[in-house]
Amino acid sequence: MDDRKLLFHRAFLSFYSPICAYVAQYTKDMAEAEELVQQAFYKAWEAGREFESETHLKNYLYRSTYNMTLNWKRHQSIVREHQAYTKHVMADQYxxxxxxxxxxxxxxxxxxxxxxxxxxxxxxxxxxxxxxxxxxxxxxxxxxxxxxxxxxxxxxxxxxxxxxxxxx
Missing domain, CATH: 1.10.10.10 (Winged helix-like DNA-binding domain superfamily/Winged helix DNA-binding domain)
Known part of the structure; x- marks a missing residue:
């Protein structure tokens, strides 16, 4: 296993669960938290970026999942607004x-x-x-x-x- 794969493997084993717990505090949904964390790992891997250490990768993953969680929360807010708007528009039109x-x-x-x-x-x-x-x-x-x-x-x-x- 090359150094990059080994770094990601160790990081996944060490940080996946704690980052999921961190994200779940915001999402209130462990399945959604796990999906966001998996996306963060995937994006970090696909970006091809080299990390100097596990600590750098950990910091990147926490920041990345935090930003993704903020985007997810904004999206949820938009969905709720859309549902409320749709309900009233549909009632008016139909x-x-x-x-x-x-x-x-x-x-x-x-x-x-x-x-x-x-x-x-x-x-x-x-x-x-x-x-x-x-x-x-x-x-x-x-x-x-x-x-x-x-x-x-x-x-x-x-x-x-x-x-x-x-x-x-």
Missing amino acids: GTEADGFEINEILENTVKSLPDQCRRAFELNRFGGLKYKEVADTMGLSVRTVEVHVSKALKKLRESMKDYLEPH
């Missing part, structure tokens, strides 16, 4: 608030049913306001793959909402 809840539920269920990468790309782009390039960089995908994921998500949403979108 009748009672109960109808708006029904439409919102269909939208949420459709988004939840999307494959993970497709759902994440769609949420980052449409709810998070990120451009395709930013989504691609965040997820480690090509811009074209992000475009395909968002397109598939929109198609599935149109299909699930066809009864509400067609004029009566």
Whole structure:
């Protein structure tokens, strides 16, 4: 095993759990914390950056996960605002608030049913306001793959909402 692989291997064994616990304090969701920490390790590895020591890598990982967690919290706030806005707009456009809840539920269920990468790309782009390039960089995908994921998500949403979108 080369020095870089050994450094990352030791860092993963030493720091993965403590960093997850640190991030979970902010996310209140261990699965989400683990995903953010895994992304930080992946990005550090993919960047090809050489770290002088385990301590430098540890500091990088803590800072990286902290920044990713702040972005995640902003995204969650945007999603909540979008859901509240959607509920009121749907109620105004399509009748009672109960109808708006029904439409919102269909939208949420459709988004939840999307494959993970497709759902994440769609949420980052449409709810998070990120451009395709930013989504691609965040997820480690090509811009074209992000475009395909968002397109598939929109198609599935149109299909699930066809009864509400067609004029009566």
